[in-house]
Amino acid sequence: MPLDPSKSLHFESWEQLLQWLPEANENQLMTVFVWAGEHQAPLSDAPRLGRVRKEAFEQLVRRTRERLARFLIQRVHVHDPHLVEDVVQQVLIKIYLRAEQFDPKRSFWGWVYRIARNEYIDTLRRTHPGDVALGQTGRTDEDAEKWLENTAEAAGTPESAALEKEQRQRLDAAISTLPALQRSVVQMKREGVKGKDVAKKLGISQAYVSQLYHEAGEVLREAIER
Amino acid sequence: MADQRSESPPATTYLCVGTDECPHVAELICYALGKALSEECRRVEAHLNKGECGYCRRWIDNATRHRTEPRPDASGKGLDLSGIFTFGRQPSPAPSELTPIPPSSRWQRQVFIDLEQRLTILEEGSGG
Numbered sequence: 071m072p073l074d075p076s077k078s079l080h081f082e083s084w085e086q087l088l089q090w091l092p093e094a095n096e097n098q099l100m101t102v103f104v105w106a107g108e109h110q111a112p113l114s115d116a117p118r119l120g121r122v123r124k125e126a127f128e129q130l131v132r133r134t135r136e137r138l139a140r141f142l143i144q145r146v147h148v149h150d151p152h153l154v155e156d157v158v159q160q161v162l163i164k165i166y167l168r169a170e171q172f173d174p175k176r177s178f179w180g181w182v183y184r185i186a187r188n189e190y191i192d193t194l195r196r197t198h199p200g201d202v203a204l205g206q207t208g209r210t211d212e213d214a215e216k217w218l219e220n221t222a223e224a225a226g227t228p229e230s231a232a233l234e235k236e237q238r239q240r241l242d243a244a245i246s247t248l249p250a251l252q253r254s255v256v257q258m259k260r261e262g263v264k265g266k267d268v269a270k271k272l273g274i275s276q277a278y279v280s281q282l283y284h285e286a287g288e289v290l291r292e293a294i295e296r
Numbered sequence: 297m298a299d300q301r302s303e304s305p306p307a308t309t310y311l312c313v314g315t316d317e318c319p320h321v322a323e324l325i326c327y328a329l330g331k332a333l334s335e336e337c338r339r340v341e342a343h344l345n346k347g348e349c350g351y352c353r354r355w356i357d358n359a360t361r362h363r364t365e366p367r368p369d370a371s372g373k374g375l376d377l378s379g380i381f382t383f384g385r386q387p388s389p390a391p392s393e394l395t396p397i398p399p400s401s402r403w404q405r406q407v408f409i410d411l412e413q414r415l416t417i418l419e420e421g422s423g424g
Binding site for chain 1: 310311312320321322323325333354355358359361362400403404407408410411412414415416418419421
């Protein structure tokens with residue numbers, strides 16, 4: 071039975087909840103996954119609760135694998151297919167193990183990309199100990215924050231104006247999908263507000279502003295260049 | 297902005313592919329960590345014994361790195377966790393310490409309300 075659109079977050083049965091999962095976004099799937107792991111069910115409900123948890127995670131796996139692989143290949147410049155697969159799986163396993171640590175009000179993809187980059191570096195350190203360049207591995211000339219700043223500027227020749235306009239529109243659309251606090255940080259920074267002033271206005275620490283901004287850069291760049 | 301997509305094959309070519317018969321990834325992870333229920337163990341092992349599934353085998357190998365206890369013996373007997381309903385996340389309390397669990401329908405309503413509240417808070421935060 072489909073959900074009533076006016077009550078889209080109301081569930082009458084396990085089947086209804088399972089039916090809704092493919093329509094849930096990643097933050098909602100993480101919420102369901104954590105929720106299902108926290109409750110102790112009576113015998114009659116335990117299999118269904120277990121199934122919801124497994125299906126929620128399976129949805130996350132399906133959506134994450136390819137996008138994460140693309141991130142590793144295009145952003146972190148990993149070209150070894152075996153390494154890509156292993157890092158993708160390790161990231162998903164860490165998502166499984168650390169799900170309770172995820173704040174669903176923050177960007178899921180920012181969190182995932184951070185884990186992915188760190189996992190790749192850790193893997194290289196294990197297999198290539200002593201490589202002093204690893205701190206810079208996979209970074210392009212522009213890091214995520216610089217990229218974000220550059221896209222906010224009016225740049226480019228008249229010939230590329232149309233392309234830039236399209237990219238700005240896609241960027242604006244992607245920004246609108248960010249969680250509220252992160253969206254505010256990005257918008258204020260694009261307007262030229264300094265980090266400490268952003269922090270003051272939003273009532274958060276400057277370090278947190280930097281973290282949110284950096285994560286947003288990763289997410290938005292990937293969304294636009296997909 | 298350079299289009300890096302033209303320089304690399306599609307991401308899908310880098311990834312192993314499972315089949316419809318493969319267990320859920322969550323089951324494979326639980327199995328590798330030694331936290332799967334007996335039935336789940338049987339399902340995973342039956343699938344692995346049917347034929348070499350590289351996709352599943354890889355998940356298990358990668359998840360085993362995070363295992364803190366020794367692997368089960370070669371007979372493949374799974375842990376009997378029938379007294380634990382939450383995938384072994386926390387140690388199972390002694391029976392005398394368990395809170396009485398209300399009847400199923402009431403319990404279901406309570407946990408669904410909990411989930412709905414969490415999702416509503418999430419929605420309100422996103423719409424902020």
